[in-house]
Amino acid sequence: MDAMTLARPHGKPLDRIMDVVRDDMAAVDAILTEQLNSSTDLIPKVAAHLIAAGGKRVRPVLTLASARLCGYEGYDAVRLAAAVEFIHTATLLHDDVVDGSATRRGRPAANRLWGNKPTILVGDFLFSRAFQLMVETGSVEVLRILSAASAIIAEGEVMQLATANNLATTEGDHLAVIRAKTAALFAAATEVGGALAGASPARIEGLRVYGDCLGIAFQLADDALDYAGEAGATGKDAGDDFREGKVTAPVLNAFASARDDAERAFWRRVIEKNDQEDGDLERAVDLMRRDGAVERTREQARAYGARAKAALDVFDPSSLRDDLRDLVAYVVDRDR
Amino acid sequence: MDAMTLARPHGKPLDRIMDVVRDDMAAVDAILTEQLNSSTDLIPKVAAHLIAAGGKRVRPVLTLASARLCGYEGYDAVRLAAAVEFIHTATLLHDDVVDGSATRRGRPAANRLWGNKPTILVGDFLFSRAFQLMVETGSVEVLRILSAASAIIAEGEVMQLATANNLATTEGDHLAVIRAKTAALFAAATEVGGALAGASPARIEGLRVYGDCLGIAFQLADDALDYAGEAGATGKDAGDDFREGKVTAPVLNAFASARDDAERAFWRRVIEKNDQEDGDLERAVDLMRRDGAVERTREQARAYGARAKAALDVFDPSSLRDDLRDLVAYVVDRDR
Numbered sequence: 001m002d003a004m005t006l007a008r009p010h011g012k013p014l015d016r017i018m019d020v021v022r023d024d025m026a027a028v029d030a031i032l033t034e035q036l037n038s039s040t041d042l043i044p045k046v047a048a049h050l051i052a053a054g055g056k057r058v059r060p061v062l063t064l065a066s067a068r069l070c071g072y073e074g075y076d077a078v079r080l081a082a083a084v085e086f087i088h089t090a091t092l093l094h095d096d097v098v099d100g101s102a103t104r105r106g107r108p109a110a111n112r113l114w115g116n117k118p119t120i121l122v123g124d125f126l127f128s129r130a131f132q133l134m135v136e137t138g139s140v141e142v143l144r145i146l147s148a149a150s151a152i153i154a155e156g157e158v159m160q161l162a163t164a165n166n167l168a169t170t171e172g173d174h175l176a177v178i179r180a181k182t183a184a185l186f187a188a189a190t191e192v193g194g195a196l197a198g199a200s201p202a203r204i205e206g207l208r209v210y211g212d213c214l215g216i217a218f219q220l221a222d223d224a225l226d227y228a229g230e231a232g233a234t235g236k237d238a239g240d241d242f243r244e245g246k247v248t249a250p251v252l253n254a255f256a257s258a259r260d261d262a263e264r265a266f267w268r269r270v271i272e273k274n275d276q277e278d279g280d281l282e283r284a285v286d287l288m289r290r291d292g293a294v295e296r297t298r299e300q301a302r303a304y305g306a307r308a309k310a311a312l313d314v315f316d317p318s319s320l321r322d323d324l325r326d327l328v329a330y331v332v333d334r335d336r
Numbered sequence: 337m338d339a340m341t342l343a344r345p346h347g348k349p350l351d352r353i354m355d356v357v358r359d360d361m362a363a364v365d366a367i368l369t370e371q372l373n374s375s376t377d378l379i380p381k382v383a384a385h386l387i388a389a390g391g392k393r394v395r396p397v398l399t400l401a402s403a404r405l406c407g408y409e410g411y412d413a414v415r416l417a418a419a420v421e422f423i424h425t426a427t428l429l430h431d432d433v434v435d436g437s438a439t440r441r442g443r444p445a446a447n448r449l450w451g452n453k454p455t456i457l458v459g460d461f462l463f464s465r466a467f468q469l470m471v472e473t474g475s476v477e478v479l480r481i482l483s484a485a486s487a488i489i490a491e492g493e494v495m496q497l498a499t500a501n502n503l504a505t506t507e508g509d510h511l512a513v514i515r516a517k518t519a520a521l522f523a524a525a526t527e528v529g530g531a532l533a534g535a536s537p538a539r540i541e542g543l544r545v546y547g548d549c550l551g552i553a554f555q556l557a558d559d560a561l562d563y564a565g566e567a568g569a570t571g572k573d574a575g576d577d578f579r580e581g582k583v584t585a586p587v588l589n590a591f592a593s594a595r596d597d598a599e600r601a602f603w604r605r606v607i608e609k610n611d612q613e614d615g616d617l618e619r620a621v622d623l624m625r626r627d628g629a630v631e632r633t634r635e636q637a638r639a640y641g642a643r644a645k646a647a648l649d650v651f652d653p654s655s656l657r658d659d660l661r662d663l664v665a666y667v668v669d670r671d672r
Contacts, residue, residue: 039491040494042497042498043491094457097456098456098457116434117434120434121430121490121493122494124463124486124490124493127490128483128487128489131483132480132487134483135476140471140474140479143470144468144471148468150460150464151461151464153460154458154460154463154464155375155379158374158376158457159376161453161454
């Protein structure tokens with residue numbers, strides 16, 4: 001290890017936060033495995049396929065770190081972090097059925113391996129298990145926060161059905177979908193950490209806003225990556241959103257920047273009609289590059305990132321607070 | 337009204353119980369409508385299609401009656417009854433997707449009208465709303481009971497995937513599916529009524545056993561009806577289970593009574609291979625009649641019904657207790 005790496009916090013922000021909550025995360029992983037126990041072996045198989053595939057475990061880490069930032073070190077944070085990850089996994093399973101996904105986290109999606117039926121039902125099971133874990137904390141407030149978030153997530157998924165393949169979607173509508181579909185669980189994950197710790201209302205609200213804005217930034221960065229990244233460890237293939245005709249922020253930016261009817265017709269064909277041919281993705285990326293559509297999405301992500309960072313002002317300076325702030329740039333500027 | 341009808345409690349048991357809790361049920365219906373409010377109009381449309389179609393509302397009535405039997409008359413019973421109905425509706429929506437159902441309660445199933453995607457997601461939404469309603473009661477015990485029941489229901493649905501079209505299913509396996517899929521919610525519906533009222537552990541347990549056994553009896557009666565009833569107000573068409581190749585109690589009884597290889601081959605073809613032709617349903621019904629397969633299922637239902645009635649011994653005599661006992665025979669011997 002050389003002087004330079006010693007002079008500043010080393011490692012990626014998520015890894016540094018992970019270091020702080022490492023023991024708790026090991027306990028979370030133990031719960032995630034234990035709680036799949038069932039009288040039917042299909043449940044652990046389908047669920048473990050997705051859970052074992054990893055993912056970044058960002059949401060449970062946020063719950064643990066938020067509780068820790070408020071001085072809480074008890075076991076209930078572990079239960080809640082596991083509950084948050086189960087809710088996330090349940091929504092991914094249902095998403096894959098709804099989207100007819102082929103892959104997830106670089107592996108075949110559960111619906112492709114076991115079919116839609118077990119995938120739907122195992123999602124329902126994980127969702128119920130999540131609530132059982134919350135009940136174990138005995139905190140009605142925590143249950144209030146996470147049941148509200150779950151309803152909002154489902155609403156967001158339904159809203160997305162209406163905006164999918166629809167270029168008349170406004171930026172506001174699209175933001176509402178992102179906020180509900182993705183940011184609601186981030187916001188609940190951080191808020192429950194503070195609630196569990198019995199933090200002041202101002203700090204709990206600070207954590208909620210941090211999670212909300214980080215979640216929006218995360219999703220916008222994800223949207224940008226689809227037109228800029230490469231297939232990588234996250235299992236997200238560049239162009240996946242495009243092939244599904246998904247209306248994402250870069251697409252809305254590009255459509256708004258279209259210079260003539262031919263370009264608008266191109267977007268309508270590939271996105272609204274989802275009628276695509278060889279070379280279309282390349283043309284889409286070229287048009288986006290010309291008009292800075294992806295870069296503008298990243299700027300929007302950075303703006304939300306800045307709000308996330310500011311929301312932590314209500315906490316005293318600490319290395320964990322710094323790490324949570326650094327996580328913002330890491331999430332926004334990640335290249336996969 | 338003649339002397340005879342005046343001499344005994346008149347009306348069907350469910351109607352008599354409904355009379356006792358009529359005001360509360362009106363409040364439940366109000367919640368079921370109110371709580372569908374959403375920023376997206378697809379949610380109330382899909383959910384109301386099923387909820388407005390009626391159904392017998394047996395489960396919420398059981399929650400209200402159980403709470404009342406324990407002396408509770410507060411508003412939280414209304415919230416819980418609505419939560420129970422939302423959980424039930426959510427499972428029906430997911431069931432219809434999983435089974436590819438064509439009809440439900442005599443109307444086209446939601447998946448046929450709106451497709452699988454909204455049907456799955458609206459189910460998720462209702463499930464979350466159910467938990468939000470439970471949270472409003474502030475009772476962690478109630479949340480514990482209903483989240484455990486929800487996990488068991490999902491497990492039961494997954495178990496059913498393994499027993500479907502499988503004539504090697506044992507009577508015990510089939511009972512385990514029924515108990516998880518159907519009886520768990522009946523048992524939770526009655527148990528939470530007692531828990532909310534702060535009843536003694538013995539009475540709460542009595543209510544739980546009543547719901548469990550009533551639920552099993554209900555499902556066995558339903559299985560019997562498929563081979564004996566006629567399409568009616570419940571929207572269940574006779575032969576639906578048969579056409580799906582469902583392994584139900586009458587089918588298992590009939591298969592066990594088969595007299596030769598030709599009969600066993602018949603059951604394997606129509607149920608396991610689900611390869612059916614004109615006249616097969618009639619032959620199945622004839623074989624069942626010859627061997628008393630449906631009647632035996634009704635006897636099994638009556639045996640569970642007797643256990644349900646006995647479980648209420650722990651309560652002092654009252655007309656409501658009598659009505660709940662009479663409900664058993666009504667459920668078991670209904671003809672639609």
